[in-house]
Every structure is written in structure tokens, then in C-alpha cells.
Amino acid sequence: MKNFLDHNFLLRTNTAQDLYHQVAKHLPIIDYHNHLMPQQVAANSSFENITQVWLNGDHYKWRAMRANGVAEKYITGDATDKEKFLKWAETVPYTLRNPLYHWTHLELQRYFGINDLLSPKTAEKIYEETTALLKTPQFSVHGLLERMHVEVICTTDDPTDTLEYHQQFAQQTASFKMLPAFRPDKAMQIDDSAIFNTYVDLLETVTNRSINNLSSYLEALKERHDYFAANGCCVSDHGLEHIYAEDYTESEITSIFDKIRQNKPISLLENQQFKSAMLIYFAQWDHEKGWVQQYHLGALRNNNTRMLRSIGPDTGWDSMGDFSQAKALSKFLNRLDQENQLTKTIIYNLNPADNELIATMVGNFNDGSIVGKVQFGAAWWFLDQKDGMTKQLNTLSNMGLLSRSVGMLTDSRSFLSFPRHEYFRRLLCDIFGEDIEQGELPNDTELIRKAIADICYYNARDYFNF
Incomplete structure (x- = not known):
């Protein structure tokens, strides 16, 4: 296996x-x-956190979150960036066999070197790790x-x-x-x-x-x-x-x-x-x-x-x-x-x-x-x-x-x-x-x-x- x-x-x-x-x-x-x-x-x-670069504007993720029962407040609404990320993390385990599951973890690996699976258990840690990296010059758009x-x-x-x-x-x-x-x-x-x-x-x-x-x-x-x-x-x-x-x-x-x-x-x-x-x-x-x-x-x-x-x-x-x-x-x-x-x-x-x-x-x-x-x-x-x-x-x-x-x-x-x-x-x-x-x-x-x-x-x- x-x-x-x-x-x-x-x-x-x-x-x-x-x-x-x-x-x-x-x-x-x-x-x-x-x-x-x-x-x-x-x-x-540069981006202040992973929500800004990863979730904002991504209607692939938004559709999955809605299907998972997430309120619009946490998708396109006025929730904080961290709250939106945590709601995405709650959704990810339910995306098994959806391409989002592959893309999510491939992107965490390739950009941030993170091999942990995103879930409510790992969400806080991944949010903090990615936020720290995104504040460095190497993680600007260029x-x-x-x-x-x-x-x-x-x-x-x-x-x-x-x-x-x-x-x-x-x-x-x-x-x-x-x-x-x-x-x-x-x-x-x-x-x-x-x-x-x-x-x-x-x-x-x-x-x-x-x-x-x-x-x-x-x-x-x-x-x-x-x-x-x-x-x-x-x-x-x-x-x-x-x-x-x-x-x-x-x-x-x-x-x-x-x-x-x-x-x-x-x-x-x-x-x-x-x-x-x-x-x-x-x-x-x-x-x-x-x-x-x-x-x-x-x-x-x-x-x-x-x-x-x-x-x-x-x-x-x-x-x-x-x-x-x-x-x-x-x-x-x-x-x-x-x-x-x-x-x-x-x-x-x-x-x-x-x-x-x-x-x-x-x-x-x-x-x-x-x-x-x-x-x-x-x-x-x-x-x-x-x-x-x-x-x-x-x-x-x-x-x-x-x-x-x-x-x-x-x-x-x-x-x-x-x-x-x-x-x-x-x-x-x-x-x-x-x-x-x-x-x-x-x-x-x-x-x-x-x-x-x-x-x-x-x-x-x-x-x-x-």
C-alpha cells in the first residue's frame, strides 16, 4: 500500500x-x-494569512463549504480570516475523493512544506505556520x-x-x-x-x-x-x-x-x-x-x-x-x-x-x-x-x-x-x-x-x- x-x-x-x-x-x-x-x-x-491567498475568491472551496453546511458568513461574509480558515479545515475531511482533497494537501506540501492532513485537529497549527511563512519576503506573490x-x-x-x-x-x-x-x-x-x-x-x-x-x-x-x-x-x-x-x-x-x-x-x-x-x-x-x-x-x-x-x-x-x-x-x-x-x-x-x-x-x-x-x-x-x-x-x-x-x-x-x-x-x-x-x-x-x-x-x- x-x-x-x-x-x-x-x-x-x-x-x-x-x-x-x-x-x-x-x-x-x-x-x-x-x-x-x-x-x-x-x-x-504579501498576504497576512493563508485565508487571503487560499480561500478568498476560490469558489471551488466555497461550494464545498456550503455543501458541508457552513454558513455564508464564514465563506464570503464578515467572519474573520481565521474563522473562515477553521471552517474550511472542518470541511476538508469531508472532501475525500473530491479533487479538493488532493489539491489542498498538494498545495500545503509544495508551498509550505506541510505534510499534516488539514482537519480541525491540525487547523490551528497549520494556520500559525503558514501565517508566519507568508509574512516573509520569500512568500510574496513573486x-x-x-x-x-x-x-x-x-x-x-x-x-x-x-x-x-x-x-x-x-x-x-x-x-x-x-x-x-x-x-x-x-x-x-x-x-x-x-x-x-x-x-x-x-x-x-x-x-x-x-x-x-x-x-x-x-x-x-x-x-x-x-x-x-x-x-x-x-x-x-x-x-x-x-x-x-x-x-x-x-x-x-x-x-x-x-x-x-x-x-x-x-x-x-x-x-x-x-x-x-x-x-x-x-x-x-x-x-x-x-x-x-x-x-x-x-x-x-x-x-x-x-x-x-x-x-x-x-x-x-x-x-x-x-x-x-x-x-x-x-x-x-x-x-x-x-x-x-x-x-x-x-x-x-x-x-x-x-x-x-x-x-x-x-x-x-x-x-x-x-x-x-x-x-x-x-x-x-x-x-x-x-x-x-x-x-x-x-x-x-x-x-x-x-x-x-x-x-x-x-x-x-x-x-x-x-x-x-x-x-x-x-x-x-x-x-x-x-x-x-x-x-x-x-x-x-x-x-x-x-x-x-x-x-x-x-x-x-x-x-x-x-
């Missing part, structure tokens, strides 16, 4: 152990999609990233963001890069005209121009796209239930924009036409600059309207959706491909029922012009755990080229989340090791080690050109 979270955690064969420890373990990390706060990176912030050998992080930024913190960081000397990513979801979200018009007003202020029609709106957004590029951005990202690909004319989109600005009602078709058009505009700009565009598909957000009104979005009330994905995605990619405006693209799905759909869809638009031009993205959100990662890797292996994959990302708001790359790398090495020992892959050291290194690091380095 193996010990929990030992040296060979998740590595079931000698070959897997060799691949991980000799190849994957020490490779740098390129984290090309996350939700870290640029202000904290630029300021090289120190935490350097500890994990992070080479690049791409944050998630709205077109109206000033990017001032990216600019401040660019003037610093650091062992890693921080680059912005263009996330224009709000710029096409017209379900609530009042909220959208407030956003357009903000865009007017940021660009110092009047926006009174579709043309001026697109000019303002394109100006921000150019501004992002001037500040090192080479990645865009979209969080959508599904791709929109309705037919439309420019005159129709012009008319729809005018209606929205006048707070007039629009039809469901008009709503979808506008979103379809905006996706095409963004994709054309991305292609023009040679950016990588990412589409995160399938989340059903803000299901609990009572809690949404109480504490806002992105607080743990989202789930998988069962949207129809294939036809619209095909139509969208095909239009861009026909017009020679399809840039490098990564598609992520949240519903595992869509694994094979996405894996085969991306193959329709790999035309040999770029290695891995259109990619089936890594297991995302609810799927970035052992079962979800394994299924994504196996699906990609069966229907595409795993050896050309750009690997893992954190998609996280926490500076303690980077062991997820280790988790992915261990599972990857385990899969290859098992296949080799079963005679399903050749025991060719040079061939296999290159594949592991490429998936963990080199493919992303070359694909994004950071």
Missing part, C-alpha cells in the same frame, strides 16, 4: 515515475489562462510564482481595463512575464440593455470618443484591441454558453445596436445575430494580429438568482450546461476559414459529453499551415481533476494529436493553484507509463521523453510565441 501524496503520487508504474521525475517535474510553467489580479503581481503583494518555476502568466482583462498594472510590472525585473488577455464578453452581452449601455458609456470614457452608432462602437473596441497588443497581449478569451453563428447583414447589426442604445426591445434572433457578428469582428482582429483565440464553452452561470443578488457573480453558483455545440461551432470556424481569417484557436468544453464533439471538430480546421493550429483545450473548471483530465487526454489521443497539445493551465484566481500543472503532468506521465509497460507504446526513451516535455512546456512556448 502506498502512502498518501508520496514521492510517486499518481504514478503507478516505474516507467511513469521515471518520466515524471526525469522529464516533467522541473520544466517551467506557462500559464496562458488565469484570473490572477495584475495589481497584486505588479505590487508583489516568491510564490518563482517557487513553482512559473515562466509566463496571462491574466484575464476586459477591453476597458487600463492595463496600468501590466505597464508597471513591465518596468520591473522579474523571473517571469505577466501579459494581458483580451476578454470582451461584456462588449457583446446585450441581454440586459441597461447594463450593456452602461458598459458602452464606460468605453466612451476610456477611449475619449462618442459612441453613437455601430461604426463608432467597433472603432472604439478596435482601438482597445490595438492598445492591448501594444501592451504585449497576444491572446484573447471568450466565456460563452455556446458559439453564436446566426446569419446577419451589416445593416441588421447597425439597426440592432441603435435599438439597444435607445433601450428598445430586440428579438431573440436579433440578440443572437448581434453576438454572432461581434464574435466575427473579434476573430478577424485576432487573426490580423496573429493572436491565439480561446473559447470556453458550456457553463450555465448564475443559477441561484437569490445568491446572485446577494453576493454577485463568480461566487460559486455556476454549473455545466447541456447546450448544442456542433453546428454553430462548425459554421463559425468554417466562415473564418473560408475568408482566410482563422487564427490559432483553442476550444474548451465544460460538459464531458462534448469531448468527442470538440476533439473531432478541431480536426476539421487544421490545414497544415501551423502545427496544432486548432486545439482541443485542456480539461476545464469542473473537469480539471483526475477523471476529467484523463478523459480529455484519452479523447485527444484517440481523435487528434496529443503530442501537439499545449498542455495545462490553472484558470485560477489563487497564487497557490500552480500545483495543478504538477497534477496534470503526473497524470500524463502515468498514462504514457502504463501504455509502455503494457506494450501499447514503444519503450523508446528519446521519443517518449520528447512527447512528455513538449506537452508540458515546449508546445505552449512555441504556439504562443511568448
Whole structure:
């Protein structure tokens, strides 16, 4: 019987152990999609305690605490940081077989050297030990990233963001890069005209121009796209239930924009036409600059309207959706491909029922012009755990080229989340090791080690050109 979270955690064969420890373990990390706060990176912030760096903003943990009967006061409410941590410690023993149990103890080990299991019995000790360490310079934001050998992080930024913190960081000397990513979801979200018009007003202020029609709106957004590029951005990202690909004319989109600005009602078709058009505009700009565009598909957000009104979005009330994905995605990619405006693209799905759909869809638009031009993205959100990662890797292996994959990302708001790359790398090495020992892959050291290194690091380095 193996010990929990030992040296060979998740590595079931000698070959897997060799691949991980000799190849994957020490490779740098390129984290090309996350939700870290640029202000904290630029300021090289420190944290007063582990709650601030570990629990604040982590809706994975929040959902588990709620399921364990913890009151909201101890999650997003006004309880003290220590009280919140103690409630998390009460919850952890009940997360057995949830990935949070692995992540919690992996993060305590990797960052703080703590091997104790977190529980009410150990909570006080762990809180004090981690608090003491976090007060030292080695545990500032930069120190935490350097500890994990992070080479690049791409944050998630709205077109109206000033990017001032990216600019401040660019003037610093650091062992890693921080680059912005263009996330224009709000710029096409017209379900609530009042909220959208407030956003357009903000865009007017940021660009110092009047926006009174579709043309001026697109000019303002394109100006921000150019501004992002001037500040090192080479990645865009979209969080959508599904791709929109309705037919439309420019005159129709012009008319729809005018209606929205006048707070007039629009039809469901008009709503979808506008979103379809905006996706095409963004994709054309991305292609023009040679950016990588990412589409995160399938989340059903803000299901609990009572809690949404109480504490806002992105607080743990989202789930998988069962949207129809294939036809619209095909139509969208095909239009861009026909017009020679399809840039490098990564598609992520949240519903595992869509694994094979996405894996085969991306193959329709790999035309040999770029290695891995259109990619089936890594297991995302609810799927970035052992079962979800394994299924994504196996699906990609069966229907595409795993050896050309750009690997893992954190998609996280926490500076303690980077062991997820280790988790992915261990599972990857385990899969290859098992296949080799079963005679399903050749025991060719040079061939296999290159594949592991490429998936963990080199493919992303070359694909994004950071």
C-alpha cells in the first residue's frame, strides 16, 4: 500500500515515475489562462494569512463549504480570516475523493512544506505556520510564482481595463512575464440593455470618443484591441454558453445596436445575430494580429438568482450546461476559414459529453499551415481533476494529436493553484507509463521523453510565441 501524496503520487508504474521525475517535474510553467489580479503581481503583494491567498475568491472551496453546511458568513461574509480558515479545515475531511482533497494537501506540501492532513485537529497549527511563512519576503506573490518555476502568466482583462498594472510590472525585473488577455464578453452581452449601455458609456470614457452608432462602437473596441497588443497581449478569451453563428447583414447589426442604445426591445434572433457578428469582428482582429483565440464553452452561470443578488457573480453558483455545440461551432470556424481569417484557436468544453464533439471538430480546421493550429483545450473548471483530465487526454489521443497539445493551465484566481500543472503532468506521465509497460507504446526513451516535455512546456512556448 502506498502512502498518501508520496514521492510517486499518481504514478503507478516505474516507467511513469521515471518520466515524471526525469522529464516533467522541473520544466517551467506557462500559464496562458488565469484570473490572477495584475495589481497584486505588479505590487508583489504579501498576504497576512493563508485565508487571503487560499480561500478568498476560490469558489471551488466555497461550494464545498456550503455543501458541508457552513454558513455564508464564514465563506464570503464578515467572519474573520481565521474563522473562515477553521471552517474550511472542518470541511476538508469531508472532501475525500473530491479533487479538493488532493489539491489542498498538494498545495500545503509544495508551498509550505506541510505534510499534516488539514482537519480541525491540525487547523490551528497549520494556520500559525503558514501565517508566519507568508509574512516573509520569500512568500510574496513573486516568491510564490518563482517557487513553482512559473515562466509566463496571462491574466484575464476586459477591453476597458487600463492595463496600468501590466505597464508597471513591465518596468520591473522579474523571473517571469505577466501579459494581458483580451476578454470582451461584456462588449457583446446585450441581454440586459441597461447594463450593456452602461458598459458602452464606460468605453466612451476610456477611449475619449462618442459612441453613437455601430461604426463608432467597433472603432472604439478596435482601438482597445490595438492598445492591448501594444501592451504585449497576444491572446484573447471568450466565456460563452455556446458559439453564436446566426446569419446577419451589416445593416441588421447597425439597426440592432441603435435599438439597444435607445433601450428598445430586440428579438431573440436579433440578440443572437448581434453576438454572432461581434464574435466575427473579434476573430478577424485576432487573426490580423496573429493572436491565439480561446473559447470556453458550456457553463450555465448564475443559477441561484437569490445568491446572485446577494453576493454577485463568480461566487460559486455556476454549473455545466447541456447546450448544442456542433453546428454553430462548425459554421463559425468554417466562415473564418473560408475568408482566410482563422487564427490559432483553442476550444474548451465544460460538459464531458462534448469531448468527442470538440476533439473531432478541431480536426476539421487544421490545414497544415501551423502545427496544432486548432486545439482541443485542456480539461476545464469542473473537469480539471483526475477523471476529467484523463478523459480529455484519452479523447485527444484517440481523435487528434496529443503530442501537439499545449498542455495545462490553472484558470485560477489563487497564487497557490500552480500545483495543478504538477497534477496534470503526473497524470500524463502515468498514462504514457502504463501504455509502455503494457506494450501499447514503444519503450523508446528519446521519443517518449520528447512527447512528455513538449506537452508540458515546449508546445505552449512555441504556439504562443511568448
